[in-house]
Amino acid sequence: MLKKLLPIALLLTCHTFATHAAKPDENVVITSGIEEYRFVQGKNGPEIKHSTTLEYQATRRSERIRPHIFHSNIISLDKASGGKAQYRNANSPTVFHDDSKVCYFDILLDRKDRKAKVQFRRTFTDGAHFTGVFPSEEYPVRSKQIVFHIPASLPAIELVDRHFPASGITRDDRTAPDGSRTITYNVSSLPEIPDDTHQPSALSALPHIMVRGYFPDCDSLYRYHRPMLDVDTVIAGASATVAGLTDGAKDRLEAIGRIYRHVQQNIRYVAFEAGEAAYRPDTPAEVMRKRYGDCKGMSLLLATLLNRAGIEASIAAVGTDVIPFRIAEAPSLAATNHMICIVPDGDSWLFLDPTHEQISARHIPEWIRGKDAMMFTSEGYRMIEIPSTSPVASADILNYNYRLTPDGLSGIAYRHYSEDMAEHFIKSYAEVPGQHLNELLAKALVPTQRAAVPADSIIYKKDTPGEITFWAPILNTAALTEADNTIYIDMNTSGDPLTSRIDTDERRSDYQFPMTGLIKRRTTVMIPENVDVTLPDNYRHEGPIADFSCIFSREGQKINMTKTLLLHTARLPLQEIPDWNKAVSTWNEACNQQIEIRLRN
Template sequence: MKKILIILGMILLSPIYVKAQKSPVYELYKTKYPNAHAVRLLEERKIDISLKDDEILITQDILEEDLYLDQAATYGSKRSINYSSFFDIESLEASSLLYENGKYNELEVKDFVEKDEMDRSFYDDSKSINFIYPGLQPGAKSKLKYRERIKNPRFLNSFYFADFKPIVKSKVTISVDKDISLKFKEFNTSGVDINFTEKEKRGKNIYTWEANNIDEYNLDSGAPNFRNTFPHIIPIITEYKTEGKNVKLLENVTDLYNWYYSLVKNINTEEADEELKKIVTILTQNKKTDLEKVKAIYYWVQENIKYIAFEYALGGFIPREANDVFNKKYGDCKDNSSILYKMLDIAGLTGNLTWIGTRSIPYKYNDVPTPAVDNHMILTYMDGEDMYFLDATGRYIPIDMPSSFIQGKEALISISEKDFLIKEVPIVDSQRNTIIDSTFIKIEDNVIKGLGNFKLSGYPKIDFFNALEAQKNEKDVKDMYIREFRKGNNKFLVDDFKEINKYHYDKDFIVEYTFNIKDYVNSLEDETFVNLNLRRNLSEFKSKADRKNDKEYRYKSNEKLITVLEIPEDKVVEYIPSNFNISNDLFSCSITYTQQKNRIIYEFNIDQKFILLTLEQQKELNKLIKKVEKNFKEVIILKNKNN
């Protein structure tokens, strides 16, 4: 009987049986934000930073209240709170508030399930507390309250005043002991109405930021990471006073580097594995220069040490021993840098451990000297004045190119216990990242038949190799080539292909192929019309008129398409389109036609000289593309000889 009553109670509380009443607050925000799925009524964080027994203690009390405006409430019912060895959850309360009979009734969450967050093969120390808000439906609210303890003062969280949903009230209060020095960095707050106050109370400095009625933020496809757009602050504990002395924490980059170095200074002190020594000897024995030795070792690590992102506690910051990485044949970015460092050392060469942020992180080291500034480790090799940024987490990356996602980023390079350098990783020029597709075609019975030579270098080649590795069999590879080489129309087919320099790190990748295109040539009476613009897709460079954000690309590139048409013996050229050229500082495009005896040579070239476009630049580029697309419609006209 008791079980029946419990089940009946659960049914009555389910969204199906609750009368669909709507509160005034729902009506208000449904009208104000008709396209929003939910509204955050309150996001409040109270941070207490205290000094006790020469130790900094940090707790965060977090309160979130959400209102659900449509059926997406079902998806919002599942929640989880993450924590790890750096963050403890000390208390947690959650509840749903369902509107009935003119008021909200609260239903507490009773079941909280802890889970280890792991992937298929590897474990890290991240955990989560999972729960479900009961009975959420349009008009319902949820309430979440928890306390988090931050174990390391260097990991003080950022606070965001905006989200992908509207926020009615967003507030953060930081109470800090007077013996602890705090500074704040603001990002993207210009034009946002944030009220800041500062006061002193009971031996503490209290800082408060409050923002009200912040509309939802939407990021267009290809927009830079939300950190570039969302208004937020980063609080930084710079130093604290204990026993009459000032103890530096994160006042500047030197403080951050000193901590980083303390985590890596004792790695790889044991003797290298004998098998690892043999491999280094074999790799370097016939190399004439130090750079050739570095290249051989670097490529070996890319090919033989599998990259797996996993961590445990400070394992997220401390590289594992090179011997362990060698024996397991896998590691994360720090581990790959560790074995690369050790292998260079075995060869009598010096590599420099290097911290760096990917392009998803917009901060510079001098602005944000905290662990929030970076998320990646590589190795830097210095050859005279030349620097090589070696990222062994990837594959097929040549020694003189950084991985694409660290281009333009600052690198913190370890020189010694006290010395370091900050250098900006160069952005690779478009001429290094080339796609050249040369085709030689002729017309047979109104069918285009051709020979192609497809050549890749730089990042496009790396992308192509990674895509090729994912293909399971020869048919998949051929289908991939049909997609990649497609030209003319959807009846394009690759007949045969031959791969040259496949998976080679330094040489261009070449595919020689034969193809045919049916129903592409048009004829009318004694004239034949052929459009030599066989590939006319510039969609990746076009932006929608209503776009709101900058647009980011992974790398600069240069693409060249060459088509050589053999003029049929029974025809003469009646019309060849004019050449076309357009250019600015960011983008250039040209189309040329040249007749040489019985051939017409068409060449189309695009030079993409940017990796980031502002809204104004996108509009300007759209204008250029329209002019290019107009020229795509041009055709050559061949006429029968005897008419």
């Protein structure tokens, strides 16, 4: 759970979480607490003095807890009390230099009713990094106050309440005669942070107090970013590199695609940095030397190589789909968590994300669609609207081409992923040792293991941008049943993602699918001429979340079943999960109907 919450805490850099996986029947509770955030004038602008005191209690049995807090060169740790404080880096120092650290206590609540109190004090020396507070904790909160002290000199600072529950958090605003403000949130009987599988991002779902107004507009946010982007873009031998990459390209788009592909395939993406490193990119020369980089370093390298090839390109800050607001809506460091490269393309743009190794130049990755991007140019910046749809579709298509044999259904299994689904497949198997890849590909061809695919016979292709294709011979001995001169064929032999029931027992949050797109399964069987065929009824269901269909057909000596799921939205509301489960169950029942083949006399 600590790994899950680390990006949240470092994104908002303002809250304390414990390192224990929360359960609905939580043993440990927070009996009382107070958090204070006091805005003061520092040497270089507003600073925030933060103090938090929390009391933990074991209610039924002994348990070990690890209250902790993050700090860095931007957020100083001024005090930690409650036991023997321990310190470590917040992420691996062997990849990127990152000054973010965590201070924590290892506390044993050794019996029922045992209590422990911890206190931390910090200073946000750069007010830009104080962007919000999560009232929830990893343990249930019985009572807690969150108090903000805002001087009259900062009238633009405002607190925006997001995703507050119907009860459990109240707010009290008071303004003193001198114009200073005290805003108090009283928290009571607030459940712990959910730990559901496939839950939406914290900013999209958890109660959240957004701090807005440090940057009054996009101009001020740009002025903050700009000095950190002034890095040396000289790359020794860059002209020769791009000349070799673009030699023989038939047009500008192909040249762009080749350079894009070179960065995607040759620079390893390392995903996370915090503190100042989250905003200042590494130099392109250094990224090329190390052969790895984060989104900033990879995007700047890509833009630099494109510029060397005479192609206009700029880097841009953007918020991904884990951030539920746009830059223009709430200009702040919390509104951007990613960087891409933008290239003019006639009257439109290409939105190139080199951290995705398998998507094509024309495709817009789903996680940035519908967002606004702050594109940095030589003259300043420009806000660019990213379309909400991509000109290239994402799909997962699995075909079985069979013929009837004495041993069962024999033929070829063929799977094709495109764009975001291809990228998702690549990332899913990124850590799999090479010697086991074929085994996993075989399982991807026959997820239910109802048929045999020789692992050493698989042909695997990923050399085309935006596509992954693999195929192999297949023998399915479980799909046929024969009785009374009739052959019954089960055409639903694949097994599919998204077709299992979503467990709602104790679930408290919406369900987040990895992406939207088309999932199609097509089974074709060649049959003899002297047979009569009985096809099951077709099935179609259209809904706001997804469209389901199962179509049976005959084309001469071929019988077909095409099973399709078109997912419209990636987020399934909690209250709609039972309807989803019912729709999936009905769909599967329709697809499980057998085709009957009767031999003629």
